[in-house]
Amino acid sequence: MLITVKGLKKIYDVGSQRIEAVAGVDLEIGKNEYVSIMGPSGSGKSTLMNILGCLDTPTEGKYYLNGSEVSNLDDDRLAYIRNREIGFVFQTFNLLPRANSLQNVELPLVYAGVSAGKRKRIAMEVLDLVGLVDRAMHRPSELSGGQRQRVAIARALVNNPSIILADEPTGNLDSKTGEELMAVFNKIHESGNTIIMVTHEENVARHSMRILRLRDGKIESDKIIN
Amino acid sequence: MTNGKSDLKRLSRGDTENSGGAIWHENFRQAINILRSHKMRSGLLIVGVAIGVTTVLAIVTVMSGLDKRVQQDILSVNKPYLIVSRFDPFAGTKDKRDLMRRKKLTSSDAEAIEDRCPTVDRVDLQVNAEGMMSVLRYGNERTNLIQVMGASHNFGYMFSFSIEKGRFFTKFEQDHKARVIVLGYGPAKDLFPHRGPIGKMIKIGTHRYKVVGTMGSRENIMGSISDNYAIIPYTIYEKDRSSKRDDYQIAITIRDGFTLEKGIEETTALLRKRRGVKPGEENNFYITTSETFKEMLGNITKYIGLVLVVISSIGLMVGGIGVMNIMLISVTERTREVGIRMAVGAKKKDILQQFLIEAVVLTGIGGIMGIILGMFAARGVAMLIHFPYSVPIIWIIIAFVFSSSIGLIFGLYPANKAAGMDPIVALRAE
Numbered sequence: 001m002l003i004t005v006k007g008l009k010k011i012y013d014v015g016s017q018r019i020e021a022v023a024g025v026d027l028e029i030g031k032n033e034y035v036s037i038m039g040p041s042g043s044g045k046s047t048l049m050n051i052l053g054c055l056d057t058p059t060e061g062k063y064y065l066n067g068s069e070v071s072n073l074d075d076d077r078l079a080y081i082r083n084r085e086i087g088f089v090f091q092t093f094n095l096l097p098r099a100n101s102l103q104n105v106e107l108p109l110v111y112a113g114v115s116a117g118k119r120k121r122i123a124m125e126v127l128d129l130v131g132l133v134d135r136a137m138h139r140p141s142e143l144s145g146g147q148r149q150r151v152a153i154a155r156a157l158v159n160n161p162s163i164i165l166a167d168e169p170t171g172n173l174d175s176k177t178g179e180e181l182m183a184v185f186n187k188i189h190e191s192g193n194t195i196i197m198v199t200h201e202e203n204v205a206r207h208s209m210r211i212l213r214l215r216d217g218k219i220e221s222d223k224i225i226n
Numbered sequence: 227m228t229n230g231k232s233d234l235k236r237l238s239r240g241d242t243e244n245s246g247g248a249i250w251h252e253n254f255r256q257a258i259n260i261l262r263s264h265k266m267r268s269g270l271l272i273v274g275v276a277i278g279v280t281t282v283l284a285i286v287t288v289m290s291g292l293d294k295r296v297q298q299d300i301l302s303v304n305k306p307y308l309i310v311s312r313f314d315p316f317a318g319t320k321d322k323r324d325l326m327r328r329k330k331l332t333s334s335d336a337e338a339i340e341d342r343c344p345t346v347d348r349v350d351l352q353v354n355a356e357g358m359m360s361v362l363r364y365g366n367e368r369t370n371l372i373q374v375m376g377a378s379h380n381f382g383y384m385f386s387f388s389i390e391k392g393r394f395f396t397k398f399e400q401d402h403k404a405r406v407i408v409l410g411y412g413p414a415k416d417l418f419p420h421r422g423p424i425g426k427m428i429k430i431g432t433h434r435y436k437v438v439g440t441m442g443s444r445e446n447i448m449g450s451i452s453d454n455y456a457i458i459p460y461t462i463y464e465k466d467r468s469s470k471r472d473d474y475q476i477a478i479t480i481r482d483g484f485t486l487e488k489g490i491e492e493t494t495a496l497l498r499k500r501r502g503v504k505p506g507e508e509n510n511f512y513i514t515t516s517e518t519f520k521e522m523l524g525n526i527t528k529y530i531g532l533v534l535v536v537i538s539s540i541g542l543m544v545g546g547i548g549v550m551n552i553m554l555i556s557v558t559e560r561t562r563e564v565g566i567r568m569a570v571g572a573k574k575k576d577i578l579q580q581f582l583i584e585a586v587v588l589t590g591i592g593g594i595m596g597i598i599l600g601m602f603a604a605r606g607v608a609m610l611i612h613f614p615y616s617v618p619i620i621w622i623i624i625a626f627v628f629s630s631s632i633g634l635i636f637g638l639y640p641a642n643k644a645a646g647m648d649p650i651v652a653l654r655a656e
Contacts, residue, residue, distance in 0.1 A: 055569065055649050076573045083571020094566045094653065098259055110252040111571040119248070155570065 001064075002162060002194055003029040003052065008061035010047050010217075021047040022058070023217030029196065034189045034226075036205035037198045039214035045198050046167070048214065052196060053088060053165045054081045066162060083111050087156025091168035093148045095140040101127060101151045102136040108159045126154045130184060146177035153184060157193075164188065166197040170204055182207045249576050250583075257584040260556065261591075271545075271552050272592040278542035279596020279629050280603055285538050286621045287604030289531035291613035296523050305347075307384060307516045308489050310339075310476040310497065314512045328510050329501055331474040333460065336378070338500060339476065343492040345484040350380040353460050355471040362409075362456060364417040364428045372413055372454040374430060376463025382408075384479055390414070392424040392439030399438075400459040405466075407435035412454035414440035430456075433466050486515045542629070545592065546636040553585050553640035564644050565652025578645040585637025586630050593629025597622055 010022040022044045029035055039045045050056040051063060054070060057078070063071040070081055087108075088094075095104045105123040114122070127133050130150040140148050149169060156164050166185070170178035178201075186207060189195050197208060205211050206225070213220040261268045313325040336351040352375060359371035382394030391414075395406045407428065414423055423437045435458060443453055458466075480489040490513050497503075497511055557564070564577055572580075601617050608615035 050650055053569075055653075076575075079568065079571050079573040082569060088569050090653070094562070094569070096563055096566060098263055107567070108570040110248050111567070111573070111576060113246065113248045115248060116251065159571075 001028045002031045002033075002066060003027065004062075004064040005052075006062045008048070008051065008058050008063060010044070010051060010056070011059040020217050022051070024061070025217070025219055027212070027219065027222075029194065032189070032192055032194055033210060034185075034195045034208040035197070035210045035212060036208040037196065037212045037214060038200060038202075038205055039220070040200075043214040044217035045214050047217075049165060049167055049196070049198050052163070053086050054078045079111075083108055084159060085162045087159065087161040087164045089149070089152050089156050089164065089166040089169045091171040093140065093145075093152050093172070095148060095151055095155075097140055100137050100139050101132060101143070101154075104140070104151055105154045105158050107155060112159060123154070123158055126158045127151075129157065130154045144177075145173050146180055149173065149181055150184060153181075153188070157188065162194060164193055164195045166195065168199055169197065170199070170201065178204065249579070253576070253580040253583045254587070256580060257587040260584055261587065264556075267552060267555075268588055271548055271588050272595060274548045275542070275545040275589045275592025275629055275632065276595035276599060278538075278545040279593050279625050280599040281538040281541050282535055282628075283597055283600025283617070283621060283625050284603040284607065285534045286531065286625075287600065287615070287617050288607050288613065289527060289534065290618055290621075291604070291608050291615055293524060293527040293531075294614045294616065295612075296527060305384070305479045306486055308478040308480070308486060308493060308513055309515070309519075310335075310478065310493060310511060310513050312473065312511055314514070330472070331476055331511065333464075335497065335500060336476050339478060339493055339496060342496060343478075343489070345480050345489045345492055347479040347481045348380045348384060349479075350378045350384050350477040351460050351474060352377045352381065352477065353463050353472050353474050355467070355469050356473065358467075358469060358471060360430050362413050362417060362428050362430055364426060367417045367419070369413040369416040370454065372410070372456060374456045374458060374463075374467065376460030376467070377457050378460055380477075381457065384477055388442040390440050390442040391422065392437070395438055395459055400461055403461045403465055404459065405433060405435045405462055406438045406459065408439045408441065408457045409437060410441050410453050410455040410457075411443040413456055430466075486517065490515070542632060545589070546632040549585055549589055549633055550636040550640060552588075553581060553637050554643070556584070557581060557640045557644040560644075561647065561652050561655035564647050565649050565655065568647070568649035569653060574645040577647075578641045581641035581644050582634060582637050585633035585641070587633070589633030589637075590626070590630045593626045596629060597625050600625070 005025055005027040008022055008025040008027075009020060012019045012021060025044075025048060037045045037048065047056070051058050051071075054065075054073075055078075057073070058071050061071065062069060065081065065085060070078070073081065082088075096107070099107075102120065102123055105127055106119045109119040109122060124133060124136065127136055130153055132147060132150055132154065135143060135147055135151075140151070143151065149172075153164075153169075156166075164185075169185070170181055173181060182204060185195060185197070195208070197204075199205050209226045210222070210224045212222050310331060312328045312331065331351075333351055336349050339346055340349040354373070354375040358373075360374050361371060362369040362374075379395055379397045379400045382389070389408075390411070392408075394408055395404070398404075399406050407430075409417070409423065409428075417423065417428060418426070418440075423440055426437050427434045428437060429435075441453075478489060478493060480486055493513060494509065498509065501510055503510055567577060567580075604617060605615050607613065
């Protein structure tokens, strides 16, 4: 299994209250799956996403990624895992505003220590994959929303990670652009990538193979749809 | 997209040789980028640091020029020399009366040293009454009160006072107690504003002296005081002006190939004998060298310099606080950027390094500008007060390293703040 999660809990102490944002989740996700995580706000999907993305560590439970436990790693090791194993796509794109598309896509390679020449070559190939080679020298402010998100996808793909984590990737896009973007995700999935996507839109989730529904920090349902 | 995955596999697996160089380069590029996009803010900061560095460097330069100038002015000698006097003039005031009771040095002491010490080259005897000033007159012109001292004919050879007109007096004139006088620049100008002084007879009190030479201005940092003197042969001094307050000192140069220490040894032995010092007793005279005098003056200027540098460094500290302020703003503004970088794999130390480099680049540029401005400022000051102008290379390096360190030190707190961010929180920042 690519991802194995056992008894996962994330508990926050807010004053005297204990809030279980994730209240015991068991989950397995295999290679080349395409999973949507759905649920109302406050259902714990963002927290689960953060833990799966190694941005956060669980309070209890185990998380195995590619067979090795990552639930108890220190900040530097988590940074390493994020760099090599995980590609993020955010709702708000989160591109560096002063950097052009190429530089944005190169960023994970910078922190992987790849030399400048190689970086540029790889980044251009990935930009080609999302169809934005001609926008390589443009800054995010000079790109449309859909183009920005495609740059973000290229950035997520550039280190060839084990998982692509997308958090409401179409949330800031109109439905037509959203559909176009989903086509890009489909392509990525078809080429062998594993995608986990948080969304609250049914017609976006429809593109995936499997839908996880969360409620109150627990998995309510887990269905394979395609 | 049929073979997309294999494309990707080929792309990056195994390409991650993890050289820190890539991150360094990115962080440096980023620093330049930020500097460009915040021209005003960065510019002001750079100016602040530059002013601090300018002040420090200008002061250091002026001080080092002053040091050289002092060495030149006060110790204008051709060769290192020994000075024999009754007591150490800088020893303080204890037992001054006892010291004053010591036997005076005499011309025969000077002659004995010249004759019997093989290491000695030339000997000059100077006599001077502390506080006894005289007015020199020529026709209706008069000088202010000036110092008239007696010296031997060797004075002109041993001390590099420049003769402007005429010559120094000769051994013949000295031996025959000729009433001849060499005027310092001050009295020469006062008495002979319009005509040549050489050969003219001037009066000091009731005695008349023939002017044989005048000295050039020393353009001294001490101003006109150091030009207000006149020199007559010590032989005629003893005849015309002898007083209780006279004090003698003997200056001695050493032959080539001998050390000052050897000269001190010989002179001490001779003088102890001549002045009746018993074995085991302390010397009743004092020998110093031009080198120790030089050293002492050097120390004085060094300490003054040090104090000034410390004071002016406070200006740099203010610049440093400016750096911290700007960096804190920069970190806060770029919280989300920090989050993005962390999400794609930047470690804490990478973020720390990024903001530190930014701070160091800013202060480093300030430092370079300050060095350039400081050299100009020092040059201006040097021209204004006739200093030799020199910028010690070591201080240029120190100034650069110091200003960069300011960035490092004052950038550390903001950079640490950035590096300590939680990526989840940072990513949510507006």
